[in-house]
Amino acid sequence: MCLAVPGRVMEIEERDGARMAVVDFGGVVKEVCLEYLPDLRVGEYAIVHVGFALQRLDEESARRTLELFAELGLLQEEFGDPWEAAAAAAAIANAEVQG
Amino acid sequence: MKYLEEFQNPELARGLLEDIRATVTRPWAVMEVCGGQTHTIIRHGIDQLLPDGIELIHGPGCPVCVTPLEVIDKAMEIAGRPGVIFCSFGDMLRVPGTDRDLFRVRGEGGDVRVVYSPLDALRIARENPQREVVFFGIGFETTAPPNAMTVHQARKQGITNFSMLVSHVLVPPAIEAIMTSPDCRVQGFLAAGHVCSVMGTEEYPQLAERHRVPIVVTGFEPLDILEGIRRTVRQLERGEHTVENAYQRAVRPEGNPAARAMLADVFEVTDRAWRGIGVIPRSGWRLSERYREYDAEHRFDVTGITTRESGLCRSGEVLQGLIKPNQCEAFGTTCTPRNPLGATMVSSEGACAAYYLYRRLAAPSAPSALEVSSVG
Ligand code: SF4
Numbered sequence: 001m002c003l004a005v006p007g008r009v010m011e012i013e014e015r016d017g018a019r020m021a022v023v024d025f026g027g028v029v030k031e032v033c034l035e036y037l038p039d040l041r042v043g044e045y046a047i048v049h050v051g052f053a054l055q056r057l058d059e060e061s062a063r064r065t066l067e068l069f070a071e072l073g074l075l076q077e078e079f080g081d082p083w084e085a086a087a088a089a090a091a092i093a094n095a096e097v098q099g
Numbered sequence: 100m101k102y103l104e105e106f107q108n109p110e111l112a113r114g115l116l117e118d119i120r121a122t123v124t125r126p127w128a129v130m131e132v133c134g135g136q137t138h139t140i141i142r143h144g145i146d147q148l149l150p151d152g153i154e155l156i157h158g159p160g161c162p163v164c165v166t167p168l169e170v171i172d173k174a175m176e177i178a179g180r181p182g183v184i185f186c187s188f189g190d191m192l193r194v195p196g197t198d199r200d201l202f203r204v205r206g207e208g209g210d211v212r213v214v215y216s217p218l219d220a221l222r223i224a225r226e227n228p229q230r231e232v233v234f235f236g237i238g239f240e241t242t243a244p245p246n247a248m249t250v251h252q253a254r255k256q257g258i259t260n261f262s263m264l265v266s267h268v269l270v271p272p273a274i275e276a277i278m279t280s281p282d283c284r285v286q287g288f289l290a291a292g293h294v295c296s297v298m299g300t301e302e303y304p305q306l307a308e309r310h311r312v313p314i315v316v317t318g319f320e321p322l323d324i325l326e327g328i329r330r331t332v333r334q335l336e337r338g339e340h341t342v343e344n345a346y347q348r349a350v351r352p353e354g355n356p357a358a359r360a361m362l363a364d365v366f367e368v369t370d371r372a373w374r375g376i377g378v379i380p381r382s383g384w385r386l387s388e389r390y391r392e393y394d395a396e397h398r399f400d401v402t403g404i405t406t407r408e409s410g411l412c413r414s415g416e417v418l419q420g421l422i423k424p425n426q427c428e429a430f431g432t433t434c435t436p437r438n439p440l441g442a443t444m445v446s447s448e449g450a451c452a453a454y455y456l457y458r459r460l461a462a463p464s465a466p467s468a469l470e471v472s473s474v475g
Contacts, residue, residue: 003135004241004293016256018248033218035248036358047296047349050188051216052245054355055296061348068107068320072142082189082213087202 003078004049005069006062007032009042023048026066028079105143106321115325116148119332126152127335128284129328130277130420132270133291134161134448135319141453143321145328153332156284156420159273159373160291162238163190163446164418167372168408170266171196173401174235177264178209180399184227186220187235189213190446195439197407217249217263224253224261233395236263241293243267243384244358247365250386250393264395265385268371270294271302272382278310282421287331289317289324292346299354303342311340318346365390374442375408375415412441417450424451424459431460
């Protein structure tokens, strides 16, 4: 959760009075709030944390970081289904208790 | 050197390591503040690649780990109430409270939902006007701006069935507390890069000066960590104690001014208990008076909770760098990520979970903490 992931801005629009963007994180696409980086443009990269762009990043660093995160499985951890992970862990824990 | 090949740029990593080796003449203890950095260090075995005598002490920078037990229990109390939709980041689900976790609360019928962003919780509130929607607002200075903006948006959009259980923690007061503790062995800091992306570096020169300790702002990729260590060790060997920014691609001295302005509006500084550590003065944020109506603790009566921490868990000592996780008796036996006794075993940024994940099962035999400190 503390992780911030670089992403590329694909579209920008105003929604509910806030500046929002569609951002691509190496294949995973999410809605991101741009209120803290209002002059970010389509095509640029930013560090995004829990749905908010917090700081600009140059394209090369962004790509490098994304590759590394994909390799380490961190993108899955950030965007995957936490209920599945928690349920799997709890099921194993229960089995251990009963067994 | 078996891990080195796994680095994105093994040649660069080798160069940095050689440089560190050539610089070091005596033992030093350096703390990485951020849990993301701890994760990288353990995963890549960076601590084992360093020359003998350079010890990395894992800091308290895992937000899931340091959220106080009392707040976790309050979260479960609120989440279990009829009519409430309780929204949280996914990594809080299995953090043990006094006798259960949020995952269990959902099993018992509570409407607990995982969101990616706090704005998702606000949308849920908009779509369910007859329900009370509560968001669990935890985290360091990186997570606080999104949460602040969400409360601000709630007011702007006139959404009244939304509130936030706020338990934010701040890095500089934690560094202050670590340096003033009588047990402190830390001689240099790798500061948390993403926290500085928001807050900038203005608070650090005074800290470095007051405690005569080098502080190097560092990212969390393997090469970032090596570069941070290289710069810290160089300062230590030269007897310097300045603030350096080794993460310039994401950190400007002023941080993100728009985010800082919003934080100053929505939050106010408060004393905060850190799980396993205790109260650190002025180390947290709560909602300011102006936003009191969005404070879940104000909206729901959650007083009178009695907490009980596991008697076995030594995560407080782990979080302060006094012991390594595998020196805890419960580590890997009664305490595993599947069945965590303490919060540091839950999040992958927690030191215990990182050690478990990367099979650091045996207690360290290399220079123990005490030996190193008596030499240094
Ligand atoms: S291994 Fe488990 S019981 Fe021991 S300190 Fe870590 S979280 Fe606590």
